[in-house]
Each structure stands twice: as C-alpha cells, then as structure tokens.
Amino acid sequence: MSIWEYANPVKFMKTSGFLLPWLVGLTVLTLVPGLVWGFFFTPLAAEFGATVKVIYVHVPAATFAINIWVMMLVTSLIWLIRRHHVSALAAKAAAPIGMVMTLIALITGAFWGQPMWGTWWEWDPRLTSFLILFLFYLGYMALWEAIENPDTAADLTGVLCLVGSVFALLSRYAAMFWNQGLHQGSTLSLDKEEHIADVFWQPLVLTIVGFGLLFVTLLLLRTRTEIRARRLSALEQRERMA
Amino acid sequence: MIALLMRDLRLAIRAGGGFGLGLAFFLIVVTLVPFGVGPEGAILSRIAAGILWLGALLACLLSLDRIFALDFEDGSLDLLATAPIPLEAVVTMKALAHWITTGLPLVLAAPLFAVLLHLPTPAYFWLEVSLLLGTPALSVLGTFGAALTVGLKRGGLLLSLLVLPLYVPTLIFGAELVRRGGEGMAVQVPLAMLAGITAATIALVPFASAAAIRVNLR
Numbered sequence: 001m002s003i004w005e006y007a008n009p010v011k012f013m014k015t016s017g018f019l020l021p022w023l024v025g026l027t028v029l030t031l032v033p034g035l036v037w038g039f040f041f042t043p044l045a046a047e048f049g050a051t052v053k054v055i056y057v058h059v060p061a062a063t064f065a066i067n068i069w070v071m072m073l074v075t076s077l078i079w080l081i082r083r084h085h086v087s088a089l090a091a092k093a094a095a096p097i098g099m100v101m102t103l104i105a106l107i108t109g110a111f112w113g114q115p116m117w118g119t120w121w122e123w124d125p126r127l128t129s130f131l132i133l134f135l136f137y138l139g140y141m142a143l144w145e146a147i148e149n150p151d152t153a154a155d156l157t158g159v160l161c162l163v164g165s166v167f168a169l170l171s172r173y174a175a176m177f178w179n180q181g182l183h184q185g186s187t188l189s190l191d192k193e194e195h196i197a198d199v200f201w202q203p204l205v206l207t208i209v210g211f212g213l214l215f216v217t218l219l220l221l222r223t224r225t226e227i228r229a230r231r232l233s234a235l236e237q238r239e240r241m242a
Numbered sequence: 243m244i245a246l247l248m249r250d251l252r253l254a255i256r257a258g259g260g261f262g263l264g265l266a267f268f269l270i271v272v273t274l275v276p277f278g279v280g281p282e283g284a285i286l287s288r289i290a291a292g293i294l295w296l297g298a299l300l301a302c303l304l305s306l307d308r309i310f311a312l313d314f315e316d317g318s319l320d321l322l323a324t325a326p327i328p329l330e331a332v333v334t335m336k337a338l339a340h341w342i343t344t345g346l347p348l349v350l351a352a353p354l355f356a357v358l359l360h361l362p363t364p365a366y367f368w369l370e371v372s373l374l375l376g377t378p379a380l381s382v383l384g385t386f387g388a389a390l391t392v393g394l395k396r397g398g399l400l401l402s403l404l405v406l407p408l409y410v411p412t413l414i415f416g417a418e419l420v421r422r423g424g425e426g427m428a429v430q431v432p433l434a435m436l437a438g439i440t441a442a443t444i445a446l447v448p449f450a451s452a453a454a455i456r457v458n459l460r
Contacts, residue, residue, distance in 0.1 A: 132407055132410055135403075135406075135407045136407050138403060139400075139403045139404045139407060142400050142403055142404075143390065143391075143400065143404060146391070146394055146397070146400050147393070147394065152393070152457055152458065152460065155453075155454075155457040156390050156454055156457055156458070159390070159450050159453055159454050159457075160390060160404065162450065163386065163408070163447065163450050164407070164408070167407065167408045167410070167411065168407075170410075170411040170439065171407070171410040171411050171414075174410065174411040174414040174415060174435070175410075175414065177414070177415075177418070177431065177432075177435070178414045178418060
C-alpha cells in the first residue's frame, strides 16, 4: 500500500468517490458550528468591537490561500518528476480554489481594515504580497487555459509554478523591506506565549479545520471533474479517428 | 555562442526598431507622466525614479514576444535545440541579445530622460547603478516568459500577465536603491539584494526557460 497507487486514475476515482460524501458531511459539521460559534457566541473584543467577527473567515481563507499554492508546488513537482497525470490535474483543480481564497482574504481584510485602520486598502507588506499572490494565481490559470495540448500545458504550468514560488517568496520579503506595515503580527502559533484568548481561539481553530476540509472536498470534486473531462476528450478523439 | 549573439543582434537591427523602438516607448512614457500628474517639479522629482523604472519595465516587455517567436515559426529554433551547444546557453545568449538591444540603450538614455522628470542630482548615479544591475534580470525573466508562450498564437497579453509579477522584487529593490541613494541614506541592503537577485536569475532561470522550450518543441 503506497500513496503512488492513487496515481492510477481508476483507483483515484474509486477512493475519492467513496470519500466525498463523508468529506462533505465533515465539512458541514465543522464549518457551520465553527462559524455560528464564532459569529454569535463569542464576546466582543474591547478594542475591536463587532468587527472582530471577520477573523473567522479572514484567517482561515488567508491560511489556505498560501497553503494551496504550496500544495500546487508539491503536485507540480510530482508531475514533473514522476509523470502522474492525477497530480497535474490536482494542481490545475486547486488553482481556482486558491485564487478565490486569496480574494476572500483580501476582501474580508478590506472590510476589517476600514473600521480598524480607517482605510480599505493600505500598501502594507502582507496586503501587498497577497495581491501579488493573487496575480500569480491568475497567471497560472491563464497559462492552463491558453495551451491546448494537456501534457504541454501541465509541463509549462509546472515550470511556471516552480519559478513563481521562488518569486512569490522573494516579493514577500521585498515588500517587507519596502514598507513597514499596519497589519498585526501572527496571533496563532503553537509555541509562542503570546496568544489570543481561548474564547476566540477555539472557534477559530474549528473554522480553520472547516476551511481545510472544504478545500479537500472541492479539490477532490474538481479533480474528478478534470479526470472525467480528460476521458471525454479521449473518447471524442477516438470517435473522430474511427 | 558569439555567432548566435551576433546573429540575433544583426536580426534585431536590420528588422528595424531594435534599438529605437524601446527607447521611443520609454520617451513617450516619460512624456505622458507629467500630463497625468501635473507639471509641478516637486511632485515629479519625487516620483521620477519610480517612473523611470516602470518605463524600463514596460519598454522591456514590449519586445519580449519577438525573442523566440520568429525562430519558432521558421524552424530555426528546432535547429538551435539540436545544435551542439546546450539549449541553456542558447537561451542565455538570446537574453543577452535582448538586453543589448533594449536594456543597454535604456541604461544609457535614462539620465537624459531623468532631466525631464527633475530627478534630484545625487540620485543620477544610483539610477544608473540600479538600471545597470537590474535590467539584465528583466531580460532573463522575460526570456522565460517568452519561452513559456512561444507556441501560442496570441501570447502577448498572457506574456505580460506571466512576466510582470516576476518583476516585482527587481522593481522594488531597484526603485528603493534610487530613492535611498537620492536622499543620501544607506544603500547597502537594496544594492546587495538587487545584485543578488540579478545574479541568481542569470544563473538559474535559463534552465527553466530551456525546459519550457523543450516542452514547446516536443
């Protein structure tokens, strides 16, 4: 039993088809209570007021906006090294989800920043690097769309993902050097003493888990769609040959 | 490799507009900016460094799609790929030729255009240094973008979407170097970062570009 078994599309379809209903259930079971708990059953923070509620969407979306790109980097590497089609299709399927997560983080951040900092947008390093990450997602998706041959597209977007990862990271540090920010530092960590209070932390962890499950669910769903689309085009081609 | 470089340079010059077009575009950008932000010298001298860097960026972008497109169409790219010199070297030479035809003229002409924008006097030196150090990275990264889109019919707009985000670190450190230099602040950090990014880009990105071309020629 190794993970490479799932490089076989048939095996992947079977297992993911079995897992999907459970994942949907788990997502609903974590995301809905997490958000309801966060929105309605947490006290208002003194210095933030009701705007603190945005955190339950903002932080999970931002977390996954970055991590989805990392996942795309890993799957692109697997495709480039071991030529497993499912891996390339998973990277393709993840990109729009990551793009939307980035957009959610940016928009909820604007809603939060307006009452807190008195501005919708500020050229803060974190905000700036998220905007740049958004551009990288757009470029990556546009390249997938533009190339007709699926294998060529998978190769080229894989290379772009590798180079883009380096430059996205570089841009992050360049932006930090360029402008000191308004954005508060990291408040969630496993080892630091400084922490947000437990009443806010517990529902936040639940929503982060919920967003993670939501991502896995959507990813499996979209990868299955991509595999089916690939099969369909193969069938059409065979039809035309016959 | 030298022969390849000379061939590309000759092609760029004889095709017309190799040197001139990028420069003319740069001049137009510099001319249009005061219309957009108003003619006050104080504002212009504050944003001059940024405008000059942005102009260099856009002028560089303008000629990127021609780096491989013509060679791809007439089949000479296939010959280059099977030539005894490695494809990585071919890509590097292409980038060098692009830099000589667009980057170098911009570096040389930038002080003239800086006069139009009232760049503060101490910043001239740093403008030259930053452009000289930064524009090679722009050409090499542009070659990567051109290699990705070489097989596409209408790759121009996609090319800018792919390449411009890669220019962000170079732009930040380049413009920051000019700003700090002009104000007499310490310049070591942006100087070292700009030079480091360019050096790493020249050393590593040609491998990615060559890989992309191999995929496109398959």
